[in-house]
Amino acid sequence: MKPQLQISMNEALYLRNPESSDLGKSIIKHSVEMIYAQGIETFTFKKLAAEIGTTEAGIYRYFENKHKLLVYLTAWYWGWLEFQISFHTNNITDPIVKLKRVIKLLASTVEDDEQTHHINESLLHQIIIAEGSKAYLTKQVGEDNKQQFFQPYKVLCAVIGNMIKEVNLKYKYPKSLATTIVEMAHFQNFFMNNLPSLTDFSKTKEESEIIAFLNDLVFSSLKKK
Amino acid sequence: MKPQLQISMNEALYLRNPESSDLGKSIIKHSVEMIYAQGIETFTFKKLAAEIGTTEAGIYRYFENKHKLLVYLTAWYWGWLEFQISFHTNNITDPIVKLKRVIKLLASTVEDDEQTHHINESLLHQIIIAEGSKAYLTKQVGEDNKQQFFQPYKVLCAVIGNMIKEVNLKYKYPKSLATTIVEMAHFQNFFMNNLPSLTDFSKTKEESEIIAFLNDLVFSSLKKK
DNA sequence: TCTTTATTGATAGTTTTACTATCTTAAATA
């Protein structure tokens, strides 16, 4: 039996911890599948309840509303990704190699660990691409931020920002470049698949091209003069 | 009397052309003010109707739904911005100067032409920053794209992509760099004001810093080797 | 083992959003 990876979650994101029961885990599992399939706007707690054989009220015992659930899923994803990054860059000493590794992890389709847990990371990755920014592009972003809902995202960006500094201490915009990498890894993917004329990858639709673009972008910026 | 700038709009975006009547113009004007103030999720046609002294049904005669209205506003904005860009880069021959000008236009707060029309471009700019990507981050993106709803955005990106090529014909990712500039001009602004630890501009909160970042990013990439 | 507590299921209800339909009036146009 593999050791279960537990992502520690901000308690203010849920009413009852979904990791603490079968129903909770089922909510997460089917949320991911349904939001992936239908998109966040057409997804409702009622549909979710019907799907997993419980009632709407049952869902509301775990999550206050759809927005909190989305924020929960994004927070979980960024926490998970940060773990992946620290795992896969663990014994790399060269900061350039390390940063390249991160870019690859950000822009690659994740393979799902079917065995490990109820969350299909591959579907969740697609959700984050299409819905992730909706977690913070709201009027409540200030309050949500005060409650630390975006901490995993901020931690991940900080980690990448530090790697950037390792490559070139004199570079003036490590944080902004970090968010640019993260956001563009996703946006270029979305554009490539949905509005292909906005990218240079419409012919092959290969994520390796996104990686090449991001590498070029980042290491041109970090080249010392 | 100044000549009115008319942005030509895709007819499939509305049921009745809002530019064709006072009520229509009022819908646009107050939509911009209300979406700016409340955000797109809490904004409703009922509230809008109350605000402008008409009925919900009255709004529905112009726009099929809230999403179409948002797409209309974003399309208008990108059309308007493209005009601004072509106007302000008109007699510039040096492609580097031209591209810098574009970056400045993208990342600067727009001053509203109070006199010219019913749309407050300054508020609309803020709406695009916070809500703009929601216009295409949906499950209907494919159908919406087929109906050419994103044409003004695509045209703008193509224009910028061509300027990039003018600077360096050998650069491999002109389109993706163009969308990166456009999106990051907005995202860095949103982060600076709402999640400041994600940027390097949290101290000053000056958009001039975003411009400097984008200039550095773009011209590092376009430097010939 | 008995009792308490916690979790879920079942049911019902409210408010708001998102829309559709119809009818009337007023204004513009032919």
Next chain:
DNA sequence: TATTTAAGATAGTAAAACTATCAATAAAGA
């Protein structure tokens, strides 16, 4: 003057987004 057309007024429906209550059951503690 007849006739399209836009807009106001009113009403209504379906679904979404919740809240409340009570009973059944299972686990945990005394």
